[in-house]
Amino acid sequence: MDSTALKETVLEKDSRILPEIMDRVVQYALDYLRKIDDFPVGRNAPVIPHDSLSDDSMGLKQAFGRFIDQYEQLMVASSGPRYFGFVTGGVTPAALMGDWLTSVFDQNPQGFQDHGDISANIERNTITLLLELLRLPESFTGGFVTGATMANFSSLAVARQWVGEQMGKDIAREGMDQKLHILSATPHSSSVKSLAMLGIGSNNLIKIKVLENREAMDINDLEQRLTALKGQPAIVISSAGTVNTVDFDDMQAISTLREKYNFWWHIDAAFGGFVACSSNFSHLLKGWEHADSITVDCHKWLNTPYDGAVFLVKKDHATLQVQTFQNSNAPYLGDPLAKCSYLNFLPENSRRLRALPAWFTLMAYGREGYREIVDNNIKHAQEFARLIRQSSRFRLLADVRVNVVAFTLNEQQVEAEKVNNILKKLNERGKVFITPTIMNGNAGFRAAFVNWRTKMADVELLMNELDVVS
Numbered sequence: 001m002d003s004t005a006l007k008e009t010v011l012e013k014d015s016r017i018l019p020e021i022m023d024r025v026v027q028y029a030l031d032y033l034r035k036i037d038d039f040p041v042g043r044n045a046p047v048i049p050h051d052s053l054s055d056d057s058m059g060l061k062q063a064f065g066r067f068i069d070q071y072e073q074l075m076v077a078s079s080g081p082r083y084f085g086f087v088t089g090g091v092t093p094a095a096l097m098g099d100w101l102t103s104v105f106d107q108n109p110q111g112f113q114d115h116g117d118i119s120a121n122i123e124r125n126t127i128t129l130l131l132e133l134l135r136l137p138e139s140f141t142g143g144f145v146t147g148a149t150m151a152n153f154s155s156l157a158v159a160r161q162w163v164g165e166q167m168g169k170d171i172a173r174e175g176m177d178q179k180l181h182i183l184s185a186t187p188h189s190s191s192v193k194s195l196a197m198l199g200i201g202s203n204n205l206i207k208i209k210v211l212e213n214r215e216a217m218d219i220n221d222l223e224q225r226l227t228a229l230k231g232q233p234a235i236v237i238s239s240a241g242t243v244n245t246v247d248f249d250d251m252q253a254i255s256t257l258r259e260k261y262n263f264w265w266h267i268d269a270a271f272g273g274f275v276a277c278s279s280n281f282s283h284l285l286k287g288w289e290h291a292d293s294i295t296v297d298c299h300k301w302l303n304t305p306y307d308g309a310v311f312l313v314k315k316d317h318a319t320l321q322v323q324t325f326q327n328s329n330a331p332y333l334g335d336p337l338a339k340c341s342y343l344n345f346l347p348e349n350s351r352r353l354r355a356l357p358a359w360f361t362l363m364a365y366g367r368e369g370y371r372e373i374v375d376n377n378i379k380h381a382q383e384f385a386r387l388i389r390q391s392s393r394f395r396l397l398a399d400v401r402v403n404v405v406a407f408t409l410n411e412q413q414v415e416a417e418k419v420n421n422i423l424k425k426l427n428e429r430g431k432v433f434i435t436p437t438i439m440n441g442n443a444g445f446r447a448a449f450v451n452w453r454t455k456m457a458d459v460e461l462l463m464n465e466l467d468v469v470s
């Protein structure tokens, strides 16, 4: 008899004891979530020695123990209520559920008909829910990518193909031999990075003037630039929510220009798109439904975990989209133009079902739930701005338009080093987390309110902490 047949492998053992381990992990996770309000939200993390790979298998139980020993004390509650960095939201209970099940089912949403699973249909269904939440028409189609950077990249890749078509060129096949005209006022750095990645060249971005004391486009300047192009195709990248002041370009005015001039219109609405949920702020998006492509980031105001964002492209551009992302040199994947599968509609071939956390949270909380999250966070920002105005130590760097507060020390010229020292002290205390910024040459701080868990008491704590360290 073969003795190895009797010996249980480490993987088999792990599979056998999985119920016990899963119970422990669930209790561990729930314990963390119960403590999340008090868990440090920032740390000055030490450099840790790297692990070495052992020849034999330690198994799951020991690996879990090692994780707790090595990393638990270094984790930060970045999905907690007092993390005000960047514009990343928390994780709703339903989104968490969806994320866990994503790994349990481990599907690859590639195709609609012949791929043997329905995950692509779940993704398409989720996009429809998202369009409803954002009050966008079904003339958009979309796909999930890792974040807003990739959503901007993917949208601009289709835009590049459109410019090529206007010039009688198939850029996806032939490459580029001409400069493209890219116009934007205050693009997010990830759009500029996308221009670099797409071979368009970040230096080829033409900066449109902004309105006085604003980050929004001066529409007259945009029109003059478009007129000067004399019908040559261009790409206009507009902002629905800039990172420092959450300013919005005038969507209605751009959609009017689109009727007169020849350009692809992309909107980066990574987090600003969610003001569609708020009756007091949705007017900022009026006209955005006329765009050719839109970026919306779920791990921002939808409060799904990293990593999940959506890029939306008008269905009229499906052929350009397939030309951009087709697997034309892989015969085993079939005829790309005949197959309307995600395989030929976005950059990755294989992906996790990152739509599932979004599906869960949209189903669980619906329009009302998101109206509440967005409106509450906007109130938090307004209250924090009020506290800053009252403070003798700090001053606002700009008017607070929506959910981000940019501020600095109440001094004539603030050194970046002074800002960094304050941030270091804040991190050491670990009660709140904010990030640095620079506005009009002034070093300062920014606090973004995007998390469903945040309450007014957290806003007050932020102000107290700033008073302690400044």
Ligand SMILES: Cc1ncc(COP(=O)(O)O)c(C=O)c1O
Binding pocket: 086, 087, 146, 147, 148, 149, 150, 188, 190, 241, 242, 243, 268, 269, 270, 271, 297, 309
């Ligand atoms: C307006 C905007 N666009 C794009 C991004 C990039 O998002 P991500 O880091 O998810 O790629 C951000 C991130 O803050 C953003 O605020």
